[in-house]
Amino acid sequence: MAKVCWECKGKMKEYVAKTPEGVEYRYWKCSKCSEEVLDIKQLHAVAEKYRALKAYSVTISKWGSALAIRIPREVTQVQRIKEGKKALLIPEKTGFKVIPEKA
Ligand SMILES: [Zn+2]
Structure with missing residues (x-):
């Protein structure tokens, strides 16, 4: 999927990264200006996974x-x-x- 940088119109390349807790997420990085983009859907998915990993019910x-x-x-x-x-x-x-x- 080709994405164009909103900043400089450069080509965006897709990358996969992991949070320190091991939650995988994708982001796009501009090959020209190094602008990084994480789409909203991805952000929500990561946040959900975070919550699932991080929340415990304790007494x-x-x-x-x-x-x-x-x-x-x-x-x-x-x-x-x-x-x-x-x-x-x-x-x-x-x-x-x-x-x-x-x-
Ligand atoms: Zn750019």
Whole structure:
């Protein structure tokens, strides 16, 4: 499929790339000016796959006077999280982010 760059009218070449999570997506890159285009449909598809990969339903339970959530096994394996490992908990506007310390 031939696409033309909207910026310089150069030829667009199709490429396949992967996000760090391994979600494949296609994009076009101009051979003249290096402009990169990802179409909206692709963007939505990638976002959907991201959501499927990234969202887990967890239950908040009580642990002493604090609350705890279980980290699903799949996540611990992918992120290489082990008992005793430290992590940063960063409160955000609509929740929080947990970043495990690097090994
Ligand atoms: Zn171009």
